[in-house]
Amino acid sequence: METGRGAELVFVQVAKQFGDQQVLRRIDLTVKPGEFIAIIGRSGCGKSTLLRLAAGLETPTSGMIQLDGQLLHGLNTAARVMFQDARLLPWRRVIDNVGLGLKGDWKEQAITVLEQVGLADRAKDWPSVLSGGQRQRVALARALISRPQLLLLDEPLGALDALTRIEMQRLIERLWREQRFTALLVTHDVDEAVMLADRVVLIEDGECALDLPVRLPRPRQRGDAAFADLVDTILRRILSTESDEKVIAASSMSEKRRAL
Amino acid sequence: MKESKKVKWIHEKVVPWGLPIVLLVAWQGAVEAGWLSSRVLPAPTDVVAAAWDLLEKGELWQHLSISFGRALIGFAIGGSLGFVLGLLNGVFRPAERLLDTSIQMIRNIPHLAMIPLVILWFGIGEEAKVFLVAIGVLFPIYVNTLHGIRNVDAGLLEMGRVYGLRPWQLFWRIWLPGALSSILVGLRYALGIMWLTLIVAETIAADRGIGYLAMNAREFMQTDVVVFSILLYALFGKLADSIARFLEKRWLRWNVNYQNR
Ligand SMILES: Nc1ncnc2c1ncn2[C@@H]1O[C@H](COP(=O)(O)OP(=O)(O)O)[C@@H](O)[C@H]1O
């Protein structure tokens, strides 16, 4: 697998308003090439909006978004999106869903990515006969076949059962490590954020209220004390009205504790 | 195993035909016994004989092809117009705002009520029949196409855009297949209306076609020909329905609701 293809994504004072509703006030966020960022926050805080901005599906009301130093305008062709509902075309077989929009001879490549997500034997099936987890794996294959520099994931595992979700997290991590795309994952599951991300970003009141590096070695273990500490810290931060400083202090505390 | 398979086959393929056959036999018996005047209802064998006679004289083929031609041309004109309008108004909101209210207003006129006007316009020539069929077919196709397009999953369309589909690819891969089941409902309904319109139009004003055949036979008290004409319409109705079913089965294979039907 080739490496180092991830895009750099920079939000500069991005604000987004829908009518009178100010959803994002001021987002400043730099995502380094190949970095895995998890975005968390209360429901309705604007996580999906942030992702849609990065995909070029929405335009910022003010501020700008840069992709590898270039101002993003219009659809972001370097990006692929995975949605919570897999959004497979029900009238196309699995393999044709994976090859959607591709030109030339893509069949072989489609089989390869289906192998990577463990579904090569389902290539000829209709999406309707797949389970939720399998559908998301097809959606992942479809996202990755064009080798995107940026993968945007909007709660892609939110509707899956716990076991399938853990399997999918491992799969996403593995493929990310192999292919080194930049990843932006929106999730409501703090466990998942800590499991996968290099940095966890909390959105609150339309701003990045917290930007916390996760320095645990991979593959990460849920049972790990440091892991649990970090999850706990973030959860308490989301639920409380504590000031940012205290949280940063708490988080570095937990990191120290892990180091000991 | 083999025995039970045979029993199942009999249940599925033979049993449904039992009642019609019994009725047919009873009908034949009633006419032969003189309980039923052949003026009212000729015996099945007489109907078959009348059909054979028409076939031999070459008349049948002539009337059939005329009726068929009218149906097809009217359907092609009305159907494609309704389809295009439905697509246009479904995909482009401004077009819908401009056209939909007018179309819905015209739709409320029962198209058969226009027969006197249509005769004034076109006489009893081919145009009159084709026009009526076209008008009758247009609206069910239009309404169902529009409904289908409007109900295409917006999430899929958004996904298509993110995955780099161009507008015409969006149309062929998402808009059209997404609307297809609804369009086929419209098609089925339109095929029914097509025959109905043709029956009425040919019966009231025609000098050729199956409807004319029936009306002409009525004047000469040929009840057997009348009954045969009615059966012909029924046959064509069934044929049209089978075509619609076949298309559904073929084009909606992906949809669990249409599998194994
Ligand atoms: N296209 C839109 N038009 C109007 N309001 C929108 C639109 N998209 C999102 N919103 C509003 O913006 C807010 C944030 O939405 P979203 O980004 O989906 O939240 P989250 O993904 O964090 O749950 C919500 O209040 C939602 O109603």
Ligand SMILES: [Mg+2]
């Ligand atoms: Mg959301």
